[in-house]
Amino acid sequence: EAGVAQSPRYKIIEKRQSVAFWCNPISGHATLYWYQQILGQGPKLLIQFQNNGVVDDSQLPKDRFSAERLKGVDSTLKIQPAKLEDSAVYLCASSIPRTGRRNTIYFGEGSWLTVV
Amino acid sequence: DQQVKQNSPSLSVQEGRISILNCDYTNSMFDYFLWYKKYPAEGPTFLISISSIKDKNEDGRFTVFLNKSAKHLSLHIVPSQPGDSAVYFCAATPSNFGNEKLTFGTGTRLTIIP
Numbered sequence: 503e504a505g506v507a508q509s510p511r512y513k514i515i516e517k518r519q520s521v522a523f524w525c526n527p528i529s530g531h532a533t534l535y536w537y538q539q540i541l542g543q544g545p546k547l548l549i550q551f552q553n554n555g556v557v558d559d560s561q562l563p564k565d566r567f568s569a570e571r572l573k574g575v576d577s578t579l580k581i582q583p584a585k586l587e588d589s590a591v592y593l594c595a596s597s598i599p600r601t602g603r604r605n606t607i608y609f610g611e612g613s614w615l616t617v618v
Numbered sequence: 619d620q621q622v623k624q625n626s627p628s629l630s631v632q633e634g635r636i637s638i639l640n641c642d643y644t645n646s647m648f649d650y651f652l653w654y655k656k657y658p659a660e661g662p663t664f665l666i667s668i669s670s671i672k673d674k675n676e677d678g679r680f681t682v683f684l685n686k687s688a689k690h691l692s693l694h695i696v697p698s699q700p701g702d703s704a705v706y707f708c709a710a711t712p713s714n715f716g717n718e719k720l721t722f723g724t725g726t727r728l729t730i731i732p
Binding site: 506544550612 | 622624627650654659660661662663664667669707709718719720721722723724725
């Protein structure tokens with residue numbers, strides 16, 4: 503079974519530029535997450551989708567971050583304009599939502615962003 | 619507001635000995651707890667979990683203990699092996715079956731000394 507795919511793996515941009523990350527979840531996983539992990543910290547949830555609908559985006563800095571999952575499969579996370587403090591690993595994860603049962607969340611390898 | 623805390627940033631253990639990683643939480647709504655393991659340049663991988671209705675869950679060399687009254691959990695690895703060297707994240711989620719929302723700790727880097 504293929505895992506969560508992310509691209510690009512590494513990106514270096516200057517501040518005020520824009521960047522986009524792509525994620526393809528595990529086949530059949532309706533729930534998709536984007537997490538931000540800053541060096542020395544644990545992953546922090548940015549946004550959670552169920553199919554193509556947003557479940558939780560309370561921690562997404564909406565003035566500069568946006569995410570979409572138009573067809574309920576792939577997702578794109580965009581940052582525009584980037585700030586130095588956005589330097590982090592952006593982790594995509596997915597799970598199968600099964601009512602009444604616990605779900606394992608599977609993570610991709612992450613997209614490493616450096617803003618200079 | 620760090621709701622899940624791992625107060626030890628790093629831990630070194632001799633191969634074959636027991637590794638004990640600790641985690642504390644503050645949110646009383648959390649009732650499902652997980653440990654993830656992360657190697658460099660890879661995403662976190664699920665290791666073991668425990669529900670609040672239990673105080674212990676075991677899977678091979680890995681055991682997680684939960685003390686709800688103290689809001690504390692720990693991961694025991696015995697015997698420790700060199701391949702266990704990684705960063706371990708504690709995570710917690712409230713009672714939303716099928717809609718887990720993980721809050722992670724800051725991680726503990728475990729180094730197993732051969």
